[in-house]
Amino acid sequence: xxxxxxxxxxxxxxxxxxxxxxxxxxxxxxxxxxxxxxxxxxxxxxxxxxxxxxxxxxxxxxxxxxxxxxxxxxxxxxxxxxxxxxxxxxxxxxxxxxxxxxxxxxxxxxxxx
Amino acid sequence: xxxxxxxxxxxxxxxxxxxxxxxxxxxxxxxxxxxxxxxxxxxxxxxxxxxxxxxxxxxxxxxxxxxxxxxxxxxxxxxxxxxxxxxxxxxxxxxxxxxxxxxxxxxxxxxxxxxxx
Numbered sequence: 001x002x003x004x005x006x007x008x009x010x011x012x013x014x015x016x017x018x019x020x021x022x023x024x025x026x027x028x029x030x031x032x033x034x035x036x037x038x039x040x041x042x043x044x045x046x047x048x049x050x051x052x053x054x055x056x057x058x059x060x061x062x063x064x065x066x067x068x069x070x071x072x073x074x075x076x077x078x079x080x081x082x083x084x085x086x087x088x089x090x091x092x093x094x095x096x097x098x099x100x101x102x103x104x105x106x107x108x109x110x111x112x113x
Numbered sequence: 114x115x116x117x118x119x120x121x122x123x124x125x126x127x128x129x130x131x132x133x134x135x136x137x138x139x140x141x142x143x144x145x146x147x148x149x150x151x152x153x154x155x156x157x158x159x160x161x162x163x164x165x166x167x168x169x170x171x172x173x174x175x176x177x178x179x180x181x182x183x184x185x186x187x188x189x190x191x192x193x194x195x196x197x198x199x200x201x202x203x204x205x206x207x208x209x210x211x212x213x214x215x216x217x218x219x220x221x222x223x224x225x226x227x228x229x230x
Contacts, residue, residue, distance in 0.1 A: 032215045032216075034219070036221075041223075041224070041226070042223050042224065043117075043119070043206050043208075043221035043222050043223045043224045044157070044206075044221045045221075046218040046219075046220060049218055087157070091215040093215075098214065099214060099215045100147070100159060100162060101147075101159070101215075103156045103157045103158075104156060105155065108154075
């Protein structure tokens with residue numbers, strides 16, 4: 001059975017305190033690993049897609065990495081506006097055109113000034 | 114960038130009422146649309162997948178007669194919650210993608226908060 005597990009469930013950081021969020025997965029055929037940010041009462045906002053082990057993507061204070069078993073979302077010198085729930089999703093299914101996303105439970109990040 | 118619009122953003126109605134939620138892709142052709150349900154402090158659970166012009170594919174445990182999905186055009190999908198009851202109260206989120214599937218990101222609407230009294 002395809003599974004996605006995120007840790008920790010919640011993370012509190014001081015502004016400027018760097019950390020990493022983890023997304024572990026077991027799937028029969030990975031068709032991409034996706035990171036989203038979700039603010040309260042809103043839909044998920046796309047951040048990154050990773051397709052191959054060793055791949056890395058960066059955007060401002062965020063950097064996503066991928067191995068064959070897990071992905072990390074590194075947050076460098078976070079600011080209060082980075083506070084949100086970060087969702088990891090894996091693409092699974094028969095093909096890239098017909099596959100679907102399976103989401104992890106999310107990590108709720110709070111950055112205090 | 115790509116935008117998905119969902120309407121209404123919230124709705125309160127009496128038990129037994131049917132509620133329709135619309136999902137529109139504003140700047141691309143959505144060959145596939147998805148409907149998710151999210152309970153407080155939980156992740157997104159896929160309810161169904163719909164391809165334009167075809168019947169929706171429902172996930173295990175989702176009642177197709179309760180949650181009616183229509184995807185009649187490349188820009189519009191609707192979810193109708195029929196004879197809604199308090200247990201149907203939840204946050205419903207739609208998502209859309211184009212013909213390239215998982216080779217491109219899936220974009221989400223801002224959700225509909227449904228409260229059944």
